[in-house]
Amino acid sequence: MNVDFLDALEQLAREKGIDKEVLLEAIEAALISGYKRNFNSAGNVRVDIHRDTGEVRVFARKTVVEEPEDTRTEISLDAARDINPSYQLGDVVEIEVTPRDFGRIAAQTAKQVVTQRIREAERSVIYGKFADREEEVVSGIVSRIEPRVAYVDLGDTEAVMPQSEQMPTDKLHLGDRVKVFIARVERTTKGPQIVVSRSHPGLLKRLFELEVPEIYDGVVEIKAVSREAGYRSKIAVHSRNPEVDPIGACVGTRGGRVQSVVNELNGEKIDIVEWSEDPATFVANALSPAKVVDVQIFETEKVARTIVPDYQLSLAIGKEGQNARLAARLTGWKIDIKSESQVSGEDLFTNLDEDPESDDNAVGTLADDWLNEP
Template sequence: METVTSFNRLELLQAADAAAREKAIERDVVLMAMEDAIQKAARSRYGLENDIHAEIDRKTGEIRLERHLQVVEKVENDATDIGLAEAQRRNPDAQIGDVIAEPLPPIDFGRIAAQTAKQVIVQKVREAERERQYNEYKDRIGEIINGQVKRVEYGNVTVDLGRAEAIIRRDELLPRETFRQGDRVRAYIYDVRREPRGPQIFLSRSHPQFMAKLFAQEVPEVYDGIIEIRAVARDPGSRAKIAVLSNDNSIDPVGACVGMRGSRVQAVVNELQGEKIDIIKWSPDPATFIVNALAPAEVAKVVLDEEANSVEVVVPTDQLSLAIGRRGQNVRLASQLTGYDIDILTEEEESERRQKEFRERSQLFIDALDVDETLAQLLVTEGFTKVEELAYLPVEELAEIEGFDGDIANELHERAVEYVDRVNAEMEEKRKALGVTDEVAAMDGLTPAMLVALGEKGVKTLDDLADLAGDELQEIVGEGLSNEDANAIIMAARQHWFGDEQDGGQEGGAEA
């Protein structure tokens, strides 16, 4: 009999070792799962109300069963409590609050108990395996991984990674790309999530960073950090742009990524099903970077508006279709790469627009200052765009303009001031008619024209103004207000809210 028991004990440890190896989890985790299962079976045998603990000796495989009883003054539940006198009979050192362990005879597992135990072990081992998979792959987000296609369902590809399964959703594959069971596949781990059915590992072949990581595998300088990939923009399966920078002046980043006779870039292109790749040099100067990003098109001029994060690019007429690209692909990728909204104009369009602006501004000065066309055009040529600029400019600086003398400068300045005062007076009347309060009008940074614009949008009181966000205020008043100024005005408008709270708090304190 002893021989049979020893064999069973040995068999138990061998089963635990085999399960741990197969599932790539700790042996102790499997043995703890077995202890839980034995514990559950023992509670079914001795009564569920008992606090029963099972322990498997890690060396011999011997199973020990114990019932735990808590030492109490007054026994309320015989199954879990023991009186102090009874406890001290068993252990003279027992005190109230201690736990007495009472050995139980080993149980003979029936068919149902064995089945239950098996289910508990399988469940616990599965949970441990899922936890191991999650911990293993959560730190590998951002890596490229190789796997084998296990199945394809509704276009979604399930990939066997060896010790886990992953999924490439249909929208993360390259267009017109098909896989069959057994195919080898390379993809980028972009997310690992804990879910009730186990960890979900999401792969992508269309992610911009997949291309960046492929270059790191093909170009040793990228892997070593000598060349940095600063930005990637992709139209998966069709075309991509990648911006590179060299930290070593002696190494050409574009040439290194292209490789001898294009060997390095060709390896990436082949992996991406023939996706054309433009490798461009990154530049800290936005204008230069935008010109590079629009390659292969040639650019004549760049007009950058950093505040609005937009740029106007002027190209020769014969370069327009190349700059825009098929279905706007070239300019769209350049915009993604640089982070700027790019508007492309031909030289003729830009010239026409410049002339139109010149005519409009000249007419503005003719109407507002009652001057002839020559004088108005001279002001526009000197860079003046608004009458207010003339009104606020010192007369001495105005007199320094070539073709102006002191008398002309004085007269222009006076007319500009009169015009601004007249417009402001009209705006003030309009502001009052719209019901915009004096408190709003007293806010620093808001011009009379801005106050009228606020009134027309129903923003009439300090509370109305305080309810706005900075970008909403900018949208209402139009140009002439930076994001920083807009936020400062709104915070100033909100001060009366905090003031009311403080006053209320002080009054409450006085009453108390």
């Protein structure tokens, strides 16, 4: 090593944001291992890289004793005082043992250590940068597509988007620019892994924050989101300012704001409903676009039983129960749906099962019964 090496190391350290002293200490530690391996030395050695000249020297460290038992690690008091009369028992003597061809080993080791430390530093920087951006929306370019995963170039690194995080309606192609939601950032043996999503409900929420200034400013709040990615979603919004219409703010002039979100999600239908503290009102709103005649809440069973006009029943339940399923997820209530004619002449609200069942999608039991009728 020489002065040119130190200059190059200093420049590299500045470019990569790594402390030069940290690199030199790492090289010294690696050289100790290299010396032990190549010269069958005991563990009592120290490697010193001169900070001005780059000269590398190896020192054997020996403890001063009366009668040495292992001459590799111990030195007699008389021999130590031949080097320096001031040595006492228990002192540590350093004796230079630099091999003749150690410069070649030092150069090779230094290259390996610097490369490794730079890689580690870059990984650490990337992890730190994206760990702080979890749950954000970023733009990227589809760089690779494999059967069960797509890779998205985020500029500084490549993120992975598993099939489970892709929208069923997405038809990704190489070079496509897409907006993705940073679902999680993980440390792995190969460096940070950034997992992004197009199906996460958080993507819908963040897209509305980008499109609706009232949401970004905190005037309008998104209270809940339920989503079946690529097909249909519902969001519940609430205005902290009574003079601001939360639904109108999200829809925008001539529907421009919501249409921008729909276009980004490849035509996914989005129902925007008003949130309410009153569970009955919220459930009725959540079943939009269906009109609800009446809602009765059963707190203990966490069930909301609703009555809709006959001609609105199929609309309230939706295709394959989708509307009721999304409304149930949005509100957190099991929703049972009946038409006016179905409840005519029967006391619907006094025949609630003690332990109502629900399917995995949390659609109410009465809605399930209706769907299963021949």
